Amino acid sequence: MITMQTADPHSAPVLEVQGLRTEFLMGRRWNAAVQDLSMTIHRNETVAVVGESGSGKSVTALSVMGLLPAQGARIAAGRILFEGQDLARLPEPQMARIRGQRMAMIFQEPMTSLNPTMTVGEQIGESLVIHHGASMQEARRQALRLLERVRIPAAARRVDEFPHQFSGGMRQRAMIAMALACRPQLLIADEPTTALDVTIQAQILQLIKELQQEEGMGVLFITHDMGVVAEIADRALVMRHGHIVEDGRCTDIFARPRHPYTRTLLSAVPQLGAMGDSSQPMPFPDLDEDGRERPAPPVASRLPDQGAPLLQVRGLTTRFDIRGGFLRRVQGRVHAVEDVSFDLRAGETLALVGESGCGKSTTGRSVLRLLEPVAGEVVFDGRKLSDLSKAELKTGRRQMQMIFQDPFASLDPRQRVGDAIAEPLQVHRLVSRADLPGRVAALLGRVGLDPGMAERYPHEFSGGQRQRICIARALAMEPKLIVADESVSALDVSIKAQIVNLMLELQAGLGLSYLFISHDMAVVERISHRVAVMYLGEIVEIGPRARIFGNPQHPYTRKLLSAVLLPDPSRRRMRRTLSNDEIPSPIRPADHIPARRSYREAGEDHWVMQDA
Incomplete structure (x- = not known):
């Protein structure tokens, strides 16, 4: 049984971002992808950055991890404070010692993030060899333990398999095991469930939450799915065009969204059971950028019961x-x-x-x-x-x-x-x-x-x-x-x-x-x-x-x-039993x-x- 822990807002934050501005070179001009972004993450706290494609949420994660392209991208302003150090000013050799050891990242598509020529066990153990000086035998033992910890069946056999032999859900579990190998204080998850089926998505979210409780990590969760935000996040930041347009507790944002864009996002989320006993399809509410509802499009009238099927x-x-x-x-x-x-x-x-x-x-x-x-x-x-x-x-x-x-x-x-x-x-x-x-x-x-x-x-x-x-x-x-x-x-x-x-x-x-x-x-x-x-x-x-x-x-x-x-934090079901x-x-x-x-x-x- 896992003892549920909560974030302590009075403790020193694991991560504090102040006035971040990230720019990319387009032609001869530097254009801002993230502007004046500030946030804090404490131990045992999950902060979700939510927004649609192009909003700047993934650029935020790459800025924190120091993974921006060496050419054509820069942090133009702001501070990224992690364990008392400003990551925005650290040289790459020092950043490399922090990345993977004290902070780790899970990417959206595990197949492109894993090396197809190395076994899964070798890739998980690699960070232990680099950061902790572990022997190859010890690294393999730890990799096996981590695979068991992320609930991979028959881990003793699968530790020596290659990524293409894993399903999508199992590959994402292997990525989580790799991220947790050095017991980081901060885990950044960039759309880790977007490409997964609904049952696998629920399993991965529950796994991340359970591992967070065991390790006391802070989690920065990047997503465009408001249902995922409601399920896993304590606080949410809504991004649009590089700006934070709304920031608050999840329960407040879902119950009383203040910004029109937040209301537009929430109105577009399909809610299971909203159709009731209706036998006909139903269009989504259509809100403009100011949060005003447009007229709904027509739907087909009741189907004829006569005639041969098409x-x-x-x-x-x-x-x-x-x-x-x-x-x-x-x-x-x-x-x-x-x-x-x-x-x-x-x-x-x-x-x-x-x-x-x-x-x-x-x-x-x-x-x-x-x-x-x-x-x-x-x-x-x-x-x-x-x-x-x-x-x-x-x-x-x-x-x-x-x-x-x-x-x-x-x-x-x-x-x-x-x-x-x-x-x-x-x-x-x-x-x-x-x-x-x-x-x-x-x-x-x-x-x-x-x-x-x-x-x-x-x-x-x-x-x-x-x-x-x-x-x-x-x-x-x-x-x-x-x-x-x-x-x-x-x-x-x-x-x-x-x-x-x-x-x-x-x-x-x-x-x-x-x-x-x-x-x-x-x-x-x-x-x-x-x-x-x-x-x-x-x-x-x-x-x-x-x-x-x-x-x-x-x-x-x-x-x-x-x-x-369900896009409703009050109906969060993190303790449900899910089959792996x-x-x-x-x-x-x-x-x-x-x-x-x-x-x-x-x-x-x-x-x-x-x-x-």
Whole structure:
């Protein structure tokens, strides 16, 4: 049992930042990324710096750690006091002795922070060898102890494995073990849970809090997620354009936000359970920069109950062969999608939810035949896709479009966005060359962008604007079905709300059907009519959204919902019990025959997989 400790505001702070100003050289001018920032962190205290991309929160963390680029960046003013020393004035050799020993940092993406050529144990032990002069044998023993401490199963075996052999959640645990190796007084966590599934996110936050209580560390937590702030922070600093616009206790900021930007951030946070028994999607409140609410976009009216579904999927199965040996024979298979069936009606949104590796993205790609399934049947608008020739499938795909998770990766960086939107129209010869500029302008206007932006390149847009461009490109074909694969997962909270509202508005105006793939249960509750929960390639529960969220029947559905963070500090659940188990591997022997599954009806149109 861990004894809960609280920060002592009368003790000397672990970190005190006074009037920090950090600048970057742009051309011949120095531009401020952080301006006049001041804060203090005490032992056992967690201070969250929250803001959207470009607000200056990560630059603040890099300034404190002394990790700004050697060229083109500088601390122009202010002091960073740590254990009586001004870190802003320390030469690099002295800073290197503090960094990793007395203060440590966890980065957002562990795969890019870990060395792929070294074992996890070697990387954890490296700081002990450098800072404490430990032998290689002692460093390995300590690395094993740390892996056990951060709750990694079978740590004795995994200490000698490489980063690529760990899952995302396990890699982040290894990064935490590395940061704690020298028992630092200050831990800086820069978006450590942003790329993780909801259950893994909850595990990592609980782990950080427990380790903080054991070590008495001060924690500086960088995030854009107000749910994370409510769950872990004692105090919060809201940043915008390099300035602190609000600073206070978490309970006060969430209950009585003073600054309009703070109110805008909080209004954009999806709150699980806010939909009640409503059967229809609901747009997010839309606040302007002054905190005033704009009119909500329209949503589709009640769905018709008559007529055949637009999309029918029956027994869809997709597997990937694993080959090995001298003759490259099949030694096993990844059972990515296994006997999946569902219907999707015109104007309806069906959400596929689950953790990474559950098969939801593979399902979406298999439906569009971007991946060839090994079994099953997909019928779209009365036509069986498996019977179509390549030419017929190319024509049929005009009615089925896809929006991907990373808009920057799905746009050609050397192609103007107007040309990217026009390209499918030219390939399918749907619009004459003379009419093309007008059609592109109309599509940009439809997604809320200025038609004059057609001449710009993707790097000149924000993440939310790039996703709007991808939506415009998908709409160019006038589709009936859009598969949205984690289309808002990488966006800031307010931008995410804007894109969800845009999708609802387009659905109301154009009668679109969405297959919405996501691991964000709170967003799914807002946008979907029906929900299918996937686990290890199979649908374990499917039904109307209100029933899935209001009366979940399958244990895995309940696990997903219980892990969702609530943006309310008064309902903080840090002492809850969370399983550290990972999703089992979907790899099976080559001769494996899956068990036949059966489902029971838990209510009207609500089906739950029965135990095998």
